[in-house]
Amino acid sequence: MSSYNPRQVRVDTPLLEREINGRPITYLDSASSTLPPRPVIEAMTRYYELRHANVHRGVYQTAVEATDVYEGAREATARFINAPQGLDEIVFTKNTTESFNLLAKSWGAANLKAGDVVLVTEMEHHANIVPWFQLREQVGIEVRFVPVTDDFRLDLSDFERLLDGVKLFSFTAASNVLGTRNPVKELTRIAHDHGALVAVDAAQSVGHQPTDVVDLDADFFCFSAHKMLGPTGLGVLWTRAAILESMPPFLGGGGMIADVRMDGYVPASGPTRFEAGTPPIAETAGLAAAIRYLEGLGLANIARHEDELTGDALKRLANEFDGRVRVIGPSDTADRGGVLSLDVDGVHPHDVAQVLDQFGVCVRPGHHCAKPLMRRFNLAATARASFGPYSLTSDTDVLLEALASAVKMFG
Amino acid sequence: MANLDDLYREIILDHYRTPRNRGELTSPSTIRTEGFNPLCGDELVVYLDVQDGVIVDIKLTGHGCSISQASSSMMSAAVKGKTVDEARATIERFKQLMTVHESTLDGNGEAPVADIRTMGELAALQGVVKFPVRIKCATLAWNTLSQGLDEA
Numbered sequence: 280m281s282s283y284n285p286r287q288v289r290v291d292t293p294l295l296e297r298e299i300n301g302r303p304i305t306y307l308d309s310a311s312s313t314l315p316p317r318p319v320i321e322a323m324t325r326y327y328e329l330r331h332a333n334v335h336r337g338v339y340q341t342a343v344e345a346t347d348v349y350e351g352a353r354e355a356t357a358r359f360i361n362a363p364q365g366l367d368e369i370v371f372t373k374n375t376t377e378s379f380n381l382l383a384k385s386w387g388a389a390n391l392k393a394g395d396v397v398l399v400t401e402m403e404h405h406a407n408i409v410p411w412f413q414l415r416e417q418v419g420i421e422v423r424f425v426p427v428t429d430d431f432r433l434d435l436s437d438f439e440r441l442l443d444g445v446k447l448f449s450f451t452a453a454s455n456v457l458g459t460r461n462p463v464k465e466l467t468r469i470a471h472d473h474g475a476l477v478a479v480d481a482a483q484s485v486g487h488q489p490t491d492v493v494d495l496d497a498d499f500f501c502f503s504a505h506k507m508l509g510p511t512g513l514g515v516l517w518t519r520a521a522i523l524e525s526m527p528p529f530l531g532g533g534g535m536i537a538d539v540r541m542d543g544y545v546p547a548s549g550p551t552r553f554e555a556g557t558p559p560i561a562e563t564a565g566l567a568a569a570i571r572y573l574e575g576l577g578l579a580n581i582a583r584h585e586d587e588l589t590g591d592a593l594k595r596l597a598n599e600f601d602g603r604v605r606v607i608g609p610s611d612t613a614d615r616g617g618v619l620s621l622d623v624d625g626v627h628p629h630d631v632a633q634v635l636d637q638f639g640v641c642v643r644p645g646h647h648c649a650k651p652l653m654r655r656f657n658l659a660a661t662a663r664a665s666f667g668p669y670s671l672t673s674d675t676d677v678l679l680e681a682l683a684s685a686v687k688m689f690g
Numbered sequence: 691m692a693n694l695d696d697l698y699r700e701i702i703l704d705h706y707r708t709p710r711n712r713g714e715l716t717s718p719s720t721i722r723t724e725g726f727n728p729l730c731g732d733e734l735v736v737y738l739d740v741q742d743g744v745i746v747d748i749k750l751t752g753h754g755c756s757i758s759q760a761s762s763s764m765m766s767a768a769v770k771g772k773t774v775d776e777a778r779a780t781i782e783r784f785k786q787l788m789t790v791h792e793s794t795l796d797g798n799g800e801a802p803v804a805d806i807r808t809m810g811e812l813a814a815l816q817g818v819v820k821f822p823v824r825i826k827c828a829t830l831a832w833n834t835l836s837q838g839l840d841e842a
Contacts, residue, residue: 629824
């Protein structure tokens, strides 16, 4: 039974009590990182105060409890995304970027050879571009891009031809720049029909809408705890158990082996094969708490609320600035999330963000680690405002007040 | 609390809105130097025409925030017609202005008068020091000029 009241989420989130430059903080940078609610912070504190020990080794009580915390978080993550074979399919990484590096450097290096094609899109984060370029340098794969239309969607007019010879189609569920939500299930079906496996960058979707890996049917999902109310330093790679078992180890060291002798080693089976060294443990306690918290709110409720906020903000941004503030992204909420990349006529995004900071408004200026997409729209940077489960229309009020000030200051 | 008016002084906004010495130089002797600020995406090209140790002309292209644009515009005005040695001395003084520590500022955030008096318009950029993440915006043009002069 879920109940969702964004005002309660606000009360639960200590950082939102802060004042910045004499004004209450207006946090509009959830696409960069979401703010953890008190239960997440307390879960990590409780872990350190009561249970901290290294995992997978000791037989003493707290070591067993620490291992339970860690493996329990794996199980909670599996349930959260409906992983069919449960915790055997969840690899903990450092972040989404490391998940993609694991995918490229383990699965990619073992399964792709010169001339094989990895298809990505023009709206990808660098995390889903650079590891493939690195693999191209190493083994000579081809990296192909699905273009983006002038109205900020994937250009699928030539999609089936682009899929020709593709071994992996790797794309984002929701753009961190445009806000565009891509039709994951439909694109996955088409890619599968052409014999490609499918990887999904779920960093911007997993904390903002329901995720069911069985329903969506893709083969890999990459996401980060800190973009779903959890802590930094922890990411996830989900893939089918059968694929996971076929992937060679990534980083070598302790924890990832079944045996080591003077003449070689045998890797462990299952996800721990990819988790060399002492992993982030407190962070998994935080992730499990974040999942419980999100499930309590209901992901569908969060999606509905953020859609309403986004629709309202889009309308007001279009009406209140005589066309001087342009949103780089879809203009209706049908297929977009709560990410608003702003281009303010005559005011550089860095200056926009600087003026906004004076009002306590946190937005992110820059290229958002998506330079091919920025080039596509002839932009060096945008000022990006983005919503989270604690956002309210009053945040949009302050954003608009601060934007008006920036527009006025730079004439 | 750092005040926005310290950062966006009228003279800075004036240089941002009406940048001086925009354009390219095409003569064969032109020194062309590129500067980048990878974190912000600022890009700048400085064109220098140096003859007999004098910067006879300077032009700029590129894009960036108001601070980087104003700083480059003010830099071009400050060094045009000056000798290379004079330009290097100005670069040095400007860099000192940008590294002045908070504790050496007086209560109004002003650097000691003796340092500022010789700076002319450039003194308007001293408020940038109170916004440490913006210092690299102000110094981009000067670092790029410095590289260009190394080739002269």
